[in-house]
Amino acid sequence: MGTTTLTLVAVAASLLGVRSAHADPCTGVTKAGGRFATCFDLGNRLSVTAGSNGFGLALGIRHEIQFEDDPDLEWKMEHVIVNGAHAALDGGFSGTIYRGRYIRHARDGHIVIPLGTPKKVFLPFDIGALAEVGNVQWKPMDPTISVGIVRVAPLVDFARSRTYRSLFAIGPVAHWDMNVDRNFQAVTKHVVAPFTEGMLNIHLESATGLYAAEVRVEAGTAWEGSAGWKPEARAEATVERILLAINDRPISLTMSLKYDSVRDETVAGIGARFVIFDRHDPRVSLDPLMHAQPPAKPAAAPPPPLPPLAPEPPPTEAPEPEPDPAPVDEAPQEDQPSSDRSADIDPVAVAFAL
Numbered sequence: 001m002g003t004t005t006l007t008l009v010a011v012a013a014s015l016l017g018v019r020s021a022h023a024d025p026c027t028g029v030t031k032a033g034g035r036f037a038t039c040f041d042l043g044n045r046l047s048v049t050a051g052s053n054g055f056g057l058a059l060g061i062r063h064e065i066q067f068e069d070d071p072d073l074e075w076k077m078e079h080v081i082v083n084g085a086h087a088a089l090d091g092g093f094s095g096t097i098y099r100g101r102y103i104r105h106a107r108d109g110h111i112v113i114p115l116g117t118p119k120k121v122f123l124p125f126d127i128g129a130l131a132e133v134g135n136v137q138w139k140p141m142d143p144t145i146s147v148g149i150v151r152v153a154p155l156v157d158f159a160r161s162r163t164y165r166s167l168f169a170i171g172p173v174a175h176w177d178m179n180v181d182r183n184f185q186a187v188t189k190h191v192v193a194p195f196t197e198g199m200l201n202i203h204l205e206s207a208t209g210l211y212a213a214e215v216r217v218e219a220g221t222a223w224e225g226s227a228g229w230k231p232e233a234r235a236e237a238t239v240e241r242i243l244l245a246i247n248d249r250p251i252s253l254t255m256s257l258k259y260d261s262v263r264d265e266t267v268a269g270i271g272a273r274f275v276i277f278d279r280h281d282p283r284v285s286l287d288p289l290m291h292a293q294p295p296a297k298p299a300a301a302p303p304p305p306l307p308p309l310a311p312e313p314p315p316t317e318a319p320e321p322e323p324d325p326a327p328v329d330e331a332p333q334e335d336q337p338s339s340d341r342s343a344d345i346d347p348v349a350v351a352f353a354l
Contacts, residue, residue, distance in 0.1 A: 051271015
């Protein structure tokens with residue numbers, strides 16, 4: 001029994017040591033033991049783009065909204081702020097102040113209709129919305145500036161992915177655009193589409209974030225103040241491939257193709273995107289590896305403590321010398337009466353005296 005237990009403990013320790021000596025799936029390890037990221041978060045970053053369409057800047061943010069009372073439900077929120085590009089050759093500009101995409105994902109795919117008796121309706125898709133505010137396009141040769149005031153679209157997503165890696169959404173589109181003269185003094189045209197256009201939005205990402213592709217198509221009819229209802233169509237396709245990373249900051253190759261029937265143009269572009277800062281993928285661990293080390297030698301046992309010293313005896317006082325006994329004096333002879341004295345007188349002495 002004792003031998004079997006020791007064997008199991010040794011096997012477990014060796015497995016733990018091997019596990020600690022290897023990196024996570026999204027983390028590479030150099031020969032010197034340094035770590036670097038091999039997976040990237042494409043939705044949370046500040047990036048600069050330089051290419052055939054000019055120099056651009058974009059800030060992307062992704063986050064989720066979850067609910068304690070329903071852990072199977074969450075909202076996937078994507079925001080792109082100040083996504084613009086300035087063409088250095090011709091001085092043109094195109095950009096969007098804000099673009100957001102919000103997808104409600106439920107594992108069991110249902111919604112609750114709170115009319116009368118609440119009812120739960122199961123759906124084979126997720127629902128969401130797209131919103132866009134402040135789209136501006138201008139070129140030096142254009143007499144006016146195109147301004148997209150607002151664009152909204154309710155979406156149904158048939159991909160039903162819990163992550164941001166896949167999206168296959170369709171929905172109607174409503175937008176309000178206008179053309180403004182170059183001095184911003186007068187509006188020359190209004191274009192309104194009250195959900196009379198349709199949208200197809202497809203987005204794909206690899207599990208590691210090295211590849212990303214998106215396609216967006218809009219088509220339908222819109223009302224113009226002077227020409228009435230007119231058909232229009234827009235399409236855009238983008239591809240991004242991360243080629244390398246410096247200090248875990250990816251550098252990617254981007255390619256795009258845009259078509260706009262209103263402006264009657266098709267534009268292709270290619271460039272490089274440099275990430276200034278981003279959020280590390282949660283699967284990346286850049287902490288130093290924990291290599292298995294031989295067990296440390298046991299420290300020498302400290303010497304046993306010395307026994308406590310016996311308390312010192314109190315000092316003994318020398319006995320006081322005893323006083324010498326006083327000499328016994330002979331008792332003084334008391335005076336005897338005269339009658340007694342006369343009895344003791346020598347008669348010879350008396351006679352001599354006489």
